[in-house]
Amino acid sequence: MTQTQHDADQDIVLECDQVNRWFGGLQALKGISLSVRKGEIFGLVGPNGSGKTTLVNAITGFYPPQQGQIRFLGEPINGLKPHCIAQKGIARTFQNVALFRGLSVLDNILLGRHIFMRPSIMASLFYWWWAQKEEVAHRVKVEEIIDLLQLESVRDEPVDVIPLGMQKRVELARALCAEPRFLVLDEPMAGMNQEEKEYMVRFILDAREAMGTTMLLIEHHMDVVTAICNRAVVLNNGEKIAEGPTREAINDPAVVTAYIGKVKDAA
Numbered sequence: 001m002t003q004t005q006h007d008a009d010q011d012i013v014l015e016c017d018q019v020n021r022w023f024g025g026l027q028a029l030k031g032i033s034l035s036v037r038k039g040e041i042f043g044l045v046g047p048n049g050s051g052k053t054t055l056v057n058a059i060t061g062f063y064p065p066q067q068g069q070i071r072f073l074g075e076p077i078n079g080l081k082p083h084c085i086a087q088k089g090i091a092r093t094f095q096n097v098a099l100f101r102g103l104s105v106l107d108n109i110l111l112g113r114h115i116f117m118r119p120s121i122m123a124s125l126f127y128w129w130w131a132q133k134e135e136v137a138h139r140v141k142v143e144e145i146i147d148l149l150q151l152e153s154v155r156d157e158p159v160d161v162i163p164l165g166m167q168k169r170v171e172l173a174r175a176l177c178a179e180p181r182f183l184v185l186d187e188p189m190a191g192m193n194q195e196e197k198e199y200m201v202r203f204i205l206d207a208r209e210a211m212g213t214t215m216l217l218i219e220h221h222m223d224v225v226t227a228i229c230n231r232a233v234v235l236n237n238g239e240k241i242a243e244g245p246t247r248e249a250i251n252d253p254a255v256v257t258a259y260i261g262k263v264k265d266a267a
Ligand SMILES: Nc1ncnc2c1ncn2[C@@H]1O[C@H](COP(=O)(O)OP(=O)(O)OP(=O)(O)O)[C@@H](O)[C@H]1O
Pocket: 023, 026, 028, 046, 047, 048, 049, 050, 051, 052, 053, 054, 055
């Protein structure tokens, strides 16, 4: 093994090795292997139904793979429950906004801290001074993130009443509050107009710079993928059809054919 290869291996945060997942007779993931390196924004792209969300659900423990290995910082995480995987430092946002309606923006973001909170009410009662100190620390972190994502003006608004673009930003804020080492963003720009998209791109880049978070980004907007992803993998019908530096991967002839095929199918 060369020194360069060794350094690259040391830098791997998340690794999928021959991951397979079936839903009944349908094979949604066919031997997917990929590795995401520290500090990069890694693009996961592909036409509708190609397996992107299934792969993310496998990584985050919602639908564990039936075959293959997933390692986080060198440690196997297959089969762990989603909350155990979250505690190891993997956070995610969802394709459809998944916020707690009726709660304020601030309370929704604060919920991102739950992985650090002590489960025992008794312990909190006896050690109320400790609980208070913890509460202050959580609020400091939340304020930092509100500042970073410029959510100050809506902090006390119920999440239901703010525009979709802002709701997506609140989801990002909540995920960042968990101080993840690896963050999965599932279509963070879905349904956004051009201006909202540009803001979101800025916030994702700012978050990576401020917190050093490694990210996996599922995104249909190719301009966004090309602008912010260091490398990308392209899936089609559950198979990996291209991989590499973003521009090279998405311009691969197999990718162009896969997208044209989908358009023809839909016509
Ligand atoms: N829970 C499930 N039960 C049965 N089939 C499923 C389930 N989840 C996904 N699938 C199927 O697996 C395949 C891959 O779906 P997946 O949602 O991973 O694709 P995707 O690339 O994320 O698509 P999109 O871009 O539309 O979100 C599809 O054929 C889908 O119908």
